[in-house]
Amino acid sequence: MAIIRDIMPAFELFQPASTDDALGLLGRYRKDAWVLAGGLDSFDWLKDRIKRPGVVVDLSQVKELTGVRALNGGLEIGAMTTLTEVVRHPLVREKFSILSTGAEAAASPQIRNQGTIGGNISQDTRCWYYRGGWKCYRAGGNICFADTPTAINREHAILGADRCVAVNPSDTAPALIALDAKMVIRNSRGERVVNAEDYFIGPGTDITRMTILKPGDLLTAIRIPGDWAGTEFYFEKVRDRNVWDFPLINVASAAVFSGGHIERIRIAVNGVAAHPLRLQKVEDAVRGKPRDEATAEMAGKLAIEGAAPLRYNGYKVPLMRNLVKRAIRGVPEATWA
Numbered sequence: 001m002a003i004i005r006d007i008m009p010a011f012e013l014f015q016p017a018s019t020d021d022a023l024g025l026l027g028r029y030r031k032d033a034w035v036l037a038g039g040l041d042s043f044d045w046l047k048d049r050i051k052r053p054g055v056v057v058d059l060s061q062v063k064e065l066t067g068v069r070a071l072n073g074g075l076e077i078g079a080m081t082t083l084t085e086v087v088r089h090p091l092v093r094e095k096f097s098i099l100s101t102g103a104e105a106a107a108s109p110q111i112r113n114q115g116t117i118g119g120n121i122s123q124d125t126r127c128w129y130y131r132g133g134w135k136c137y138r139a140g141g142n143i144c145f146a147d148t149p150t151a152i153n154r155e156h157a158i159l160g161a162d163r164c165v166a167v168n169p170s171d172t173a174p175a176l177i178a179l180d181a182k183m184v185i186r187n188s189r190g191e192r193v194v195n196a197e198d199y200f201i202g203p204g205t206d207i208t209r210m211t212i213l214k215p216g217d218l219l220t221a222i223r224i225p226g227d228w229a230g231t232e233f234y235f236e237k238v239r240d241r242n243v244w245d246f247p248l249i250n251v252a253s254a255a256v257f258s259g260g261h262i263e264r265i266r267i268a269v270n271g272v273a274a275h276p277l278r279l280q281k282v283e284d285a286v287r288g289k290p291r292d293e294a295t296a297e298m299a300g301k302l303a304i305e306g307a308a309p310l311r312y313n314g315y316k317v318p319l320m321r322n323l324v325k326r327a328i329r330g331v332p333e334a335t336w337a
């Protein structure tokens with residue numbers, strides 16, 4: 001059993017004023033460096049003494065990493081932009097309301113005021129065995145404590161498990177995948193841009209990480225192309241409590257309809273695997289089909305193919321199926337106070 005101490009370990013703190021300065025620090029200290037954005041995920045790790053970085057790079061003074069800007073019919077959002085700003089920004093609400101809805105579904109108003117969109121998509125899994133300091137696969141051990149006969153695994157994966165059954169907890173991630181967003185990543189060698197769906201990785205790729213970020217890398221911005229601006233969106237999150245809780249499952253879709261048929265669509269779910277899943281097989285199957293109950297039923301069945309529930313999370317299978325069905329039917333986006 002892990003021993004939790006509510007005292008942070010000692011570390012060296014840097015507060016760079018520019019992206020270049022931050023990249024210089026990350027390039028110098030690499031594995032010893034911890035990036036601090038809004039701090040909501042970081043402070044949990046540090047106060048419980050599970051993570052012990054030698055250096056913390058606080059990005060709160062790097063103003064160039066904040067803000068929402070129009071870009072070629074779409075948007076560019078700085079990685080340090082708070083979730084509250086994403087929720088309230090008129091361009092996001094007008095053109096990409098699915099992202100505003102997803103950001104508003106995250107946590108509580110107080111947390112959204114501090115938490116950033118870059119932090120929300122880059123946060124680590126919330127598996128209580130891993131977060132509690134148990135030496136599981138993800139923490140360098142040789143067992144998954146959540147996948148044993150006596151484990152409590154109600155919130156864990158039903159798809160894509162590979163040794164680790166922890167899930168990704170982000171609410172904005174599926175919305176960004178549905179919008180075909182691009183992640184801008186910089187390091188000391190330059191810049192690269194990757195698709196949102198490729199930003200996240202599973203344990204089969206690297207069991208110690210949930211994103212493609214490596215030591216020295218920094219997510220600087222998220223770019224949303226104009227291709228899906230103003231289309232019909234759907235977002236729904238199922239959780240135990242209406243405030244603060246992470247998703248049991250969430251789903252996001254962007255679709256264009258023509259004559260009652262599905263012309264094109266993108267659907268993503270989260271909370272069911274180690275990374276957000278784009279349901280490309282479902283997208284391909286429903287394209288050109290009428291928007292009716294038969295199509296919704298087919299989509300729901302396809303979405304859960306290969307599901308392997310654990311002892312306590314079998315409820316996620318029908319839940320995921322029905323959320324995908326609802327996305328096809330076009331139930332209006334959920335609204336959050």
